[in-house]
Amino acid sequence: MYLLELGGEDDAFAACEAKSAATDVRRIAPGLAVARGIVPERVRGLAYTHRASELLGRTDADLESAQALLEAASIDRDRDATVAVRATDVHGATGISTERAERELGQVLVDRGFSVDLEDPDHLLRVAFSDGRLEEPMNAAGEPAARDEADARGGDRAAVCALGWLEAESVRDFGTRAPTDKPFFQPGSMDPLLARAVANVAGARPGRTILDPMCGTGGVLVEAGLVGADVIGTDAQWKMANGARTNLEHFLDTDAPSPTGVDRGAWHVGRGDATRLPLADDAVDGVVFDAPYGRQSKIDTHRLEDLVAGALAEARRVGSRAVVVADRSWRTEARAAGWELVASFERRVHRSLTRYVLVLE
Ligand SMILES: C[S@@+](CC[C@H](N)C(=O)[O-])C[C@H]1O[C@@H](n2cnc3c(N)ncnc32)[C@H](O)[C@@H]1O
Numbered sequence: 001m002y003l004l005e006l007g008g009e010d011d012a013f014a015a016c017e018a019k020s021a022a023t024d025v026r027r028i029a030p031g032l033a034v035a036r037g038i039v040p041e042r043v044r045g046l047a048y049t050h051r052a053s054e055l056l057g058r059t060d061a062d063l064e065s066a067q068a069l070l071e072a073a074s075i076d077r078d079r080d081a082t083v084a085v086r087a088t089d090v091h092g093a094t095g096i097s098t099e100r101a102e103r104e105l106g107q108v109l110v111d112r113g114f115s116v117d118l119e120d121p122d123h124l125l126r127v128a129f130s131d132g133r134l135e136e137p138m139n140a141a142g143e144p145a146a147r148d149e150a151d152a153r154g155g156d157r158a159a160v161c162a163l164g165w166l167e168a169e170s171v172r173d174f175g176t177r178a179p180t181d182k183p184f185f186q187p188g189s190m191d192p193l194l195a196r197a198v199a200n201v202a203g204a205r206p207g208r209t210i211l212d213p214m215c216g217t218g219g220v221l222v223e224a225g226l227v228g229a230d231v232i233g234t235d236a237q238w239k240m241a242n243g244a245r246t247n248l249e250h251f252l253d254t255d256a257p258s259p260t261g262v263d264r265g266a267w268h269v270g271r272g273d274a275t276r277l278p279l280a281d282d283a284v285d286g287v288v289f290d291a292p293y294g295r296q297s298k299i300d301t302h303r304l305e306d307l308v309a310g311a312l313a314e315a316r317r318v319g320s321r322a323v324v325v326a327d328r329s330w331r332t333e334a335r336a337a338g339w340e341l342v343a344s345f346e347r348r349v350h351r352s353l354t355r356y357v358l359v360l361e
Helices: 011-018 061-071 099-110 191-203 219-226 240-253 303-319 331-336
Strands: 002-006 026-029 034-035 048-057 082-089 125-132 157-169 209-210 230-235 269-270 286-290 322-328 341-350 352-359
Touching: 002 125, 002 157, 011 026, 011 048, 011 191, 011 341, 026 125, 026 157, 034 048, 034 157, 034 352, 048 061, 048 125, 048 240, 061 099, 061 125, 061 157, 082 099, 082 269, 099 125, 191 209, 191 219, 191 322, 191 352, 209 219, 219 286, 230 240, 230 286, 240 269, 286 303, 303 322, 303 331, 331 341, 331 352
Parallel strands: 082 125, 209 230, 209 286, 230 269, 286 322
Antiparallel strands: 002 034, 002 048, 026 034, 048 157, 125 157, 322 352, 341 352
């Protein structure tokens, strides 16, 4: 089993993304999930999971319980190896001193025959304390679903300390791709963290092809390409198609070593109408699009409803999985286009904008 340390504000969405790199993902407490198996190189490409660790055990959210667990745990690491402990208190909710936890749990490891190297340890023990309500997951219909493990304990509050040996960390280089720092920028560009997450949810990885039929500045395509997918983009505006090309060239056609360790994907971008794609049936594996927002985009040839309905139908023709990001839930249109809604997430970004993410199969 593995411990996943989630990031961002929406654990349900983070867990959904983590499923692209791990099997049998279940949330156990705010900011924490467990998984049966992981693919380390894919964990490196996740946006909303920071780390995956081989689970040593979990217990109550206090230091004494963590010590008892570590004293009793069977440890399969070589005693010649050096170790260090890093503790975190998710959202500061338990109030536990992480410094004290690191010191005292480090002492347990010393007592068990290990030597400590804080700078460059062979093995890093992650210790995560968390206490709080498990966020309400949604079922496919968008209603609150049965809760993961909280139900089994007869409540929706979870207080946990989980210990595990660090196995893989995600590469936190998103700041180098802020929309305004890209060679081509337009307002409305997607933040690289969200772009990476939706690309992963759509199935981006080596050997897969991901399409963004309304690619704008190419934010999603860049992130999908960086985790190894081949990417195809279209946009109705020449300016956008050309700008996306500039960005893809900059981030994907480079000889610099790949931060996630996988080769960057190939890319193709052209001007095109998302409701009439120049692609054969089943030409791609996954489709992602960020629908124009009603008040944001000027759309020459389509009413927004017709544009989204048409794009959903075309996506259905060329792919078998889609992720749609929008300022309203297009679930009725998605179902009408023949998609099944497998998950939906909504998050208030600010007073006048709620962002919806639909996962369709
Ligand atoms: C919200 S933006 C996408 C932003 C993009 N995700 C990014 O990171 O830059 C929506 C895009 O859809 C494009 N668009 C509007 N109507 C379209 C159509 N019929 N076919 C293709 N693209 C269209 C717009 O030109 C705009 O670039």
